[in-house]
Amino acid sequence: LWVAFEHVAKKPVRAMARGWTQQAGYPLVTVQESGKQLVLRQSRFFSSSVTAARFKNVITSWSIPVGIQKVVKKRPIYVLLQDRHMSFKRSFFGRHFKLNSGAIGLYRVDYPVTFLRALSPLIGRQKLSVPDRLSLENDAFVLAKVGRVSTVAALELAGNYLSETDYNVWLDLAGHLGAIENLTSGETCESAYKNFARSLFAPLARRMDWK
16 A cells, blocks of 8 residues: 555655554654754654653654745645754745644644744734644643643743634633643632633634623
8 A cells, every 4th residue: 555655656655654653652843943054853742751751762753744834835845854853944944934734744843932933923813724723732732731842832822812713723722721720720820820811712702792
């Protein structure tokens, strides 16, 4: 089957498939700045620090077709991340970009906070597709849960979804915000957090004429 796909697609389908069929887990692609270059690094994503500690000496890698959506372009471009890391000139990506275009790839993306902030206005103006808007906030909150991203950064990102119109995005956001609300119960920050959460949903409630 993979041979047939490879023949038709003229792509290394067998090498890509091996990563997802012959080893456990799926990858996390981390974006890092290094001078005038951007580095994409891959590692295995763990949803638990306990599991991560257990497998810390196990090296896994994938052949990842990374879709790069340059906001000024309509069609994404793809690069194949085969090694543990891959470097590019910063200018290759343009001013604004998002990885895993259309959220069709089975991997998560970890951006520096400055990159998330650069994408924020595009979220508010809905210049990104629904799958891209959903995957941005979903990755941020999931990575915050495992300690790779600041929870403050994830909540700051959520503040850009005030004009969101898609049900699935709101459903996912509500789930993450509700999980954090449970953690703040009885804490000194509980009241402030609830006020913040209400401020996110208030514009939606007004649009829906929810009284």
